[in-house]
Amino acid sequence: MGYPRVLVVTSCTGEKRCKPENQLTLEDFKEKARLQQREAQLTQFACPAGQMYTGQQHLRAMEGVQLLRQSLGREAVDVVILSAGYGVIPEDKTIVPYEVTFNTMKGYEVGEWAKFLGAREAFEKAIAGYDLVFVLLGENYLRSLSLPVETSPDQTLVFLASKTTATHIQGLAARTFILSLSNAEAKRYHCGLVGLKGFLLKRGLEKVAKQPQLLETIYREPKEFERVINTDFVQLELPLEVERVQPVGKNGRKGRLKVKSQTTETNDELKEKDREFLAIPPLPPAPNIHLGMQYFIPEWDDKVDPNYDFYNDISPPGRDTYADDVYAHEIYNIPNYDGILVSKYIIDKSKKKKAKVDEIGIREYIRFSGKVMGDCGAFGYIKEEVPPYTSEQVLDYYQKGGFNYGVSVDHLIVGPFAEPGVREKRYDLTLHNADDFLRKHRAGGYEFKPMGAAQGWNPETYAKAVKACIEMGYDYIALGGLARTPSKQIIEILKAVHPHLTPNTRLHLFGVARMNAIPAFRHLGITSFDSASPLRRAWLGSGDNxxxxxxxxxxxxxxxxxxxxxxxxxxxxxxxxxxxxxxxxxxxxxxxxxxxxxxxxxxxxxxxxxxxxxxxxxxxxxxxxxxxxxxxxxxxxxxxxxxxxxxxxxxxxxxxxxxxxxxxxxxxxxxxxxxxxxxxxxxxxxxxxxxxxxxxxx
Ligand SMILES: [Zn+2]
Structure with a gap:
């Protein structure tokens, strides 16, 4: 799958590259012929809009954009600027200096002038088709848009806006998150209030550039943007290798970045016809190869209304979305997965859902009779010093919920947390928890199958962790932190793990489902994996649905x-x-x-x-x-x-x-x-x- 298509919407700033005395004024924008004539007088000062503005917000925002482009290519992100003179313009539009701003206008003046500029329609048009839109606008610029505009529920909008302006952001069909800013934030980030929006966008995009999978995270859970900007970044121990190809015309979505690498669980999984399977390393088949391979789908409330009337496009009156809507496995006689993976962190995020699961158990909640695997959802608490759960808590939760498998409490070693000094702590903590979890599992007579989580930062550490789990007594081990690691690197890790496997060891790979790597993974001992990307592709992107x-x-x-x-x-x-x-x-x-x-x-x-x-x-x-x-x-x-x-x-x-x-x-x-x-x-x-x-x- 390509990454979400990103757009940054920022505003013009008073500071510009040059301020000729005869720069354009509001009057010049009122009439087309006059504007052309006046622009002609200023051609020597003309430059693309992206380079015209020199205010802090614009400069920082563009630095962030450049970082993302260096990582993912020019097409990864587009920029439009809301200019109080020109309206909504792409960054490459050539403009000349002007002295017009919404900031000094009164409310009704903003409304009138914005209407003249067609700001609202242009904004609506500009954001259409983008999956993830960052909006960096001050109060009067936001006001000029007269929100809501049309957006799609499949879009995500992240507004960086001051606390007082949030009232202008309303009624959008898209997933919307407002990162609300005040002097406190400015102080916290050691940055003036002027330029803070640009600074924070840069901070976010800088991290996304290093860990492109965060785009998908933010797209899906826009609140995560706040977490991303609050996480200090250190180079990944396992580097991401993103190979880029030019977008193809056939999906008709110009500028869409297609990522043709194994760093993502992508629709490339479904594209193996076009691609070779990765070579099976010259090692004997893992001793557990007879255990086969199973596919788990992560639980994310994917349901439909079974009584939907397609002709009239309505659901029956009085429909209860929890009781009446059905999961895929309630439609297909044989489920399209061997099991479902449920993360505790995801359940805990919705109070209502958590209460219901506590009440009736996970199996009844998702109405699934197949295997249910539980884990803690370590990505959710990655920035905490220690996981928010104890072994006792999750043991009871798995048991009470009726899980078939339960993974020990782990802590991810990726991104900034793969830094020397941090990674060792997390590594030891994860192994210590695995040991604690298994001891208490035995002592408590729990019925579900315990799984030991193995984290690491290179083939040696993963191998050591798997070996330790086997020695503790585990026969089902889950490898974490590899969802965005290139398949070739995962293969190196599996090669190191391979000598330690026994005929009874099961090995799960979290968040990795790549068709072209299945034969190699299986040969090296992977017996299960999970991914939701085939599902989501149906409504993400304009082609290949x-x-x-x-x-x-x-x-x-x-x-x-x-x-x-x-x-x-x-x-x-x-x-x-x-x-x-x-x-x-x-x-x-x-x-x-x-x-x-x-x-x-x-x-x-x-x-x-x-x-x-x-x-x-x-x-x-x-x-x-x-x-x-x-x-x-x-x-x-x-x-x-x-x-x-x-x-x-x-x-x-x-x-x-x-x-x-x-x-x-x-x-x-x-x-x-x-x-x-x-x-x-x-x-x-x-x-x-x-x-x-x-x-x-x-
Ligand atoms: Zn079909």
């Missing part, structure tokens, strides 16, 4: 609802793109056409025509007006993607219950009930292919 058993991947067809969130539609209506009734009828025509196509009652070309007729109109207006160029571009791009899907009709040849039951709905990108079902289907495909690989090996 639907995977097929043949190994091909397809974009899902976007038919956003006219009813529902509605902001996009409001924009379209305000811009006069079409009347609501027209949009509604085109939307329904598109859905109807897809259903007719599915039953063989409409040709591919006619279907595509109906789909694209709606699709091109939902392109967001630019400056409050329909943008025929952008519409045409969208249409051309989507035509290729959708045609491929409709030509192959992969859902028809899938025999999974979701594709069989909801048919063409599974490839329509529209709301949780279609999108997450598509994720369930992808998990099914992943699991089928995984089992095939294992079968071919035996």
């Amino acid at each position: 639907y995977n097929s058993l043949s190994g091909k991947k397809y974009a899902a067809i976007r038919v956003p609802p006219v009813d529902g969130y509605g902001v996009r539609v409001r924009r379209l209506l305000e811009a006069g793109v079409a009347k609501r009734e027209t949009l509604k009828s085109l939307e329904q025509d598109a859905l109807k056409a897809l259903r007719q196509f599915d039953t063989g009652n409409l040709s591919l070309d006619e279907t595509l025509e109906k789909v694209l007729a709606y699709d091109e109109l939902v392109e967001l207006p630019r400056d409050g007006k329909a943008d025929p160029k952008a519409q045409a571009k969208r249409r051309a791009k989507h035509e290729v993607m959708y045609r491929k899907l409709l030509e192959d009709t992969p859902w028809k040849s899938c025999d999974c219950p979701i594709c069989k039951e909801i048919q063409v709905e599974v490839v329509i990108f529209r709301g949780n009930n279609r999108n997450r079902r598509r994720g369930f289907h992808n998990t099914y495909v992943f699991y089928q292919r995984f089992k095939q690989i294992i079968k071919n090996l035996t």
